[in-house]
Amino acid sequence: MKFRLPRPASLTSGLFWRTFLMLSVLITLSMSAWFGMVNYLQREPLAQQTAAQVVSVVTITRAALTHSAPDLRRELLFELVSNEGIRVFTMEDDDEVAPAPSSGLMSDIHALVRAKLGADTRFSSEVNGVPGYWVSFKIADDRYWLMMERERLQSPVEWLGWAGVVSVVSLLGAALISSLINLPLKRLTEAARQIAQGNHPDPLPEVGPQEVRQANRSFNQMVDDLEQVESDRAVILAGISHDLRTPLARMQLEVEMANLSQEAREGMQSDIAQMDAIIAQFLDYAKPTEASSFINVDMVALLSDCAHEAGRQADVKMTAELPEHAQVLGNATDLKRVIANLVENARRYGKTPGTDVAEVDIKCTVRGMHTAKRVVVEVQDHGVGVPDEQIAQLLKPFTRLDTARGQANGAGLGLAIVDRVLSRHEAELEVANREGGGLKFTITLRAL
Incomplete structure (x- = not known):
């Protein structure tokens, strides 16, 4: 599945x-x-x-x-x-x-x-x-x-000749009428696509039939409301970062200075670190990915860095199969966060049965030609996988499967962040159980 x-x-x-x-x-x-x-x-x-x-x-x-x-x-x-x-x-x-x-x-x-x-x-x-x-x-x-x-x-x-002329003129008129009927919807579709890509569309013209004017006016109002929500969210994110992390920093300092046993100090430091990680996940999920920030990203170098960083952890065994060249248009920081979240998910929940080590494979290939070229990235582990009927639940925010709850120390936003970032990059994501055990994530990006 x-x-x-x-x-x-x-x-x-x-x-x-x-x-x-x-x-x-x-x-x-x-x-x-x-x-x-x-x-x-x-x-x-x-x-x-x-x-x-x-x-x-x-x-x-x-x-x-x-x-x-x-x-x-x-x-x-x-x-x-x-x-x-x-x-x-x-x-x-x-x-x-x-x-x-x-x-x-x-x-x-x-x-x-x-x-x-x-x-x-x-x-x-x-x-x-x-x-x-x-x-x-x-x-x-x-x-x-x-x-x-x-x-x-x-x-x-x-x-009959005149009838033929009339028929041709009528068909041309039908094509013109179809274009005029279709034009407002085409504008609306294009504007909605720009919003989905994180861009700000030009206001739709509030002219024409009453139904078209009302639809365009409502859409323009929605765009203004979304901009206001985005602005309010930026203020809220700044407030969360300041108002929550500042007390956490004070708590960390007090723990260091308090006369506590080593076991109690380590426990409280772990709790503080976990709280800070949860806040970071919330900020990453809420942070928008602007299409205007997209640049030419070298996926080979990015995947190589991710594999090297993850391989330094004792409980992860990384293997990478990369091509010579693979270029995409996107936000390098966000794409690196996507790969890091997938590797971290495999590290936590994809350990090879009977061991404490997670074997994670990263594979990148370039498929197609010319305008149909695609960069396909596969991240897979060798764990026990996920029941097929629960795969669709993986990408939902705040969702953690029962098999992972005992080990979970986050907010359940790691894969939701992956989903959100890839949607802004107009990429495709496939999630499937790997043959032989484990979970495989397949990302398809448009190549340059």
């Missing part, structure tokens, strides 16, 4: 695309309904109007040819081509005829035209390689082709 500190999820982009998708679906459904409605209402009138136009042109042309003198027909055909865009050709048996469009609307048009001109009327979209709208008619026993320019007929789908 592993316990991982939760990291803040990115919701902004998800909300943008969710809003854009919903608006796009709404626009698509609206356009589809409009398309179906227009098609249903326009189909029959458009078919009747187009069929009437075709019948009129064929009827007039046939009448003109029928009643004109044979020697004037050539001039008449030339005039039809020049002025009306109508051509008339004699139908031959070897004509190459392409089939006419068979869409629903064209089928209705052809049915109406045949009803007026006769059932033997033929239609084509191309005759002998010449495209156009071709209709056959008959004068006596002679059959002819009449070709009309397609532009003369109302295209049943000419408005």
Whole structure:
């Protein structure tokens, strides 16, 4: 079982695309309904109007040819081509005829035209390689082709282009609306992230809809209140340091000067030292980690120093496996405190069964490449470990497990300080029982 500190999820982009998708679906459904409605209402009138136009042109042309003198027909055909865009050709048996469009609307048009001109009327979209709208008619026993320019007929789908333009414009409008809806939340998310990193965000603009104004005004007020709390806390910490440690120093001096037995003096000095350590833990837990204080930290040198300092204690056996280079951005003092607290936790509660010595291993590796590079630090002991169901309780303030109470002489803030410092460094912390016994802490930091 592993316990991982939760990291803040990115919701902004998800909300943008969710809003854009919903608006796009709404626009698509609206356009589809409009398309179906227009098609249903326009189909029959458009078919009747187009069929009437075709019948009129064929009827007039046939009448003109029928009643004109044979020697004037050539001039008449030339005039039809020049002025009306109508051509008339004699139908031959070897004509190459392409089939006419068979869409629903064209089928209705052809049915109406045949009803007026006769059932033997033929239609084509191309005759002998010449495209156009071709209709056959008959004068006596002679059959002819009449070709009309397609532009003369109302295209049943000419408005689909405009519908496409409207759809594209609507989708662009949906993207703009999604951005405008998402912008206040994006600002709020970024400001909250800056607060989590210990920075002071710029005040959010109190403009826009009433709900946005109220949310931004409340957030700005919260930021001001947090600054006031932070200021009050700094004053309280200074007071605690002065008002508690000064009496402890006097007590230490009085113990040294008092006529006490060696055993009583050592006991009182131990109690005073324990009280001073508890105060130090409280101050470390309450002390903020400012992101503005982050610098380039050499983790190899830092871990090497921690291992060397811890190895000087008689009840600790340290081993360190370190790379040549490992750089992170952070507060060196706070990161060193994190490693020291983990080693101290292992020293107190991770002693190898059957011995009075705690074996502590520190391992550092650099993983990934370029912007995905991470520095992974592992601190593990060879003790008895912790029950899996209690691992999640380790990082809570003032918490000490039953197995450790007999040895506990602190306030239960050591691992809580680790948790707090790593959260400010945007690091990940995993706690798990080590294979073979003991507890393993895995810290993942962003590498430089």
